[in-house]
Amino acid sequence: LAQAVAAERQAQARVAGLRSTGRLAAQAALSQADATLRAAQAELTRTQQLVGQGFVSESRLDDAQRAVAVAQAQQASARAQIQANEDAGTDVLQAQAQLALARAATAAAHARLAQMQVLAPADARVLVRQVEPGQIVQPGKALMTLALAGPTQLSAQVDERFLDQLQTGQKATVVADAFAGQRFAATVLSIAPSVDAQRGAIEVKFALGGDAPVFLREDMTLSVEVETARRDSALVLPLAALRSTSDGATAAAPDRVEVLVAVQGRAQLRRVRLGLRTLDAAEVLDGLAAGDAVLLGGTPRPDARVRTRVVAWQPGAGATQAAGPDAGAALTNAMGR
Template sequence: MASRNWPKLTRSILRLVAIAAIVGGSVYWFRFMPVSVQSQEIVAGSVTEEVMGTGTLEARISATISPKISGRVAAVLADQGDTVTTGDELVRLEDDELKQQVAIARANVDAALAAIGRLKVDKERANVVLTQAEKNFRRVESLSERDATSQDELDRASEALGIAMADVSRSEAGINEGQKELVSAEKNLEYHDARLRDTIILAPFDGLVVKRSREPGDVVVPGSSMMTLIATDELWIRAWVDETQMSKLEAGQAGRVTFRSQPEDSFPAKVARLGREADRETREFIVDVRVLELPTNWAVGQRAEAYIQVAEPQNVPVVPKSFVVKRDGVDGVFIDVDGVATWRVLSLGVRGPDAIEVKDGLALGDIVIQPGNERGVLKPGQMVVRQ
């Protein structure tokens, strides 16, 4: 009976030995076999600390092109995407009726001038008559003093003199009235001329047409938008930045801008001005960051991230950001000490986009390590081999 159970017992023992070998091999593998790691020597360098804000590309100078008068659009002479210079024609309104009004106003000016000319001729005639009446009155008056003429003759000469003087006064009054009518006619002509000129809408500054909203035949009124024009000499990102970063920022600081259409590229920028009002809900404030260089294709209103340089410590120990890990909520790194992974707690300073300043915990020449693949995990005491 015992001899029959012996093979089963042997198999069980062999099975246990095999399991023990597997477990032992696994323990040896995980505990004693070296883990492949990436390494980096700690050297002195510089770290750029940046404050980030998200915003949109805007033009500092922007104008909504609209008419001063009501009318029907006759022609649109600039399209979206066109570059224009100051004084270029953008839109024309129909002007037939206004041209007629200008012609009528000009005819009224001519009529007023002609009337004044006629009144001046009448005044000259009245002056001639007055001169003759004065001479006749003096002659009759002299004769009357010598009793060489009658009182009736003197009275008639005096009456003729008064009538001549009244005619001169009436002529002068007529000329004054004509002058006033001329001024009124000229002002009316200026008004209609201005309205006629207002049918041609000109570019107020050099810029780029970014929006066109009217077509020929549309009826427009003062204040209605026909197109939007921006100046391209100064574009900036209106970035929303957390108010906790306010004390670090000032006008003139250098920075860079990353557009979401080209996230791999950065474009130089500079802080133009800081906003003085924070959003009461998000606790952010506006920072206008002037873009010094633009991508080939851009659009007003497109999203971008602005990174503003606020500090740049020089010649300090730096560690690549990818090597820093947290254990139990504490920042630290693994270093290679004679082929063994050793945990070091760090005191960190300025954090840049790729590297971090090390204030304490590492010395120049230390070798920091991380797993050779994304899924790898290091533990203190593990044997490591550098790739």
């Protein structure tokens, strides 16, 4: 950069010199050439007279004529130099071209110097640094992963089968796997216009209802419960009580599952039809009645004798982990995770 700046200053000085001292020197050279030409012409005139009178030889006349020709050439050269030093003259134009070239070199040097500084596009927090100071990197290599400052947004992949139930503005409840007891509110902000064909899911973004919790981190695993409908009263049971049907109906029709119910000391299999779901509960539309004793935990076989005890449970008090893979699938299908 310093070398390019020095070259630019040198080019500027040359242009300024041609427009000031260069023009003065050219004008002085022209005046001197004019005086030399006048003296040579006077000498030629005297020599011609002397030759005509026979006082000098013809060679002396040739020398005088040669001196006049040289003086005329010097005068023409001085005039040409004056024209070259004008703003439209060749010397000035060439100097200006060199100045433009030097300025371009300086700009290129500044650009290369700027590329040696890594600047964030906006206020952000560095999440991942993939290079060390002094390391040589190739163009296009990711150097850092940033979290831009601004409103926090949550992103979830939701099964496309639930797309008709989602709308922007719907209220949601979010819980982090690492902080299951600390739920916070969110709102559906946007729904992606396209579906991920490989996963059969659609991206849904959520805006927080207030300040972000202090424990919230980038790429943290969250479970999101969107309120797509509301019941003033409903018969519900924990998701942990759900079992896959013996004919695999859960995969084809997730609203049809089975539960074990304690009847006269024995486990009885009941097929139920589900309605609305949350992160830990499901609405029962058919197959159970209020007061039925639904079994949780263990793997008793149908018609096996069971000893039961009442377990206190309140929907929404906390996400209950599913007892089996199908219950986990029900939780995943209920809301993207």
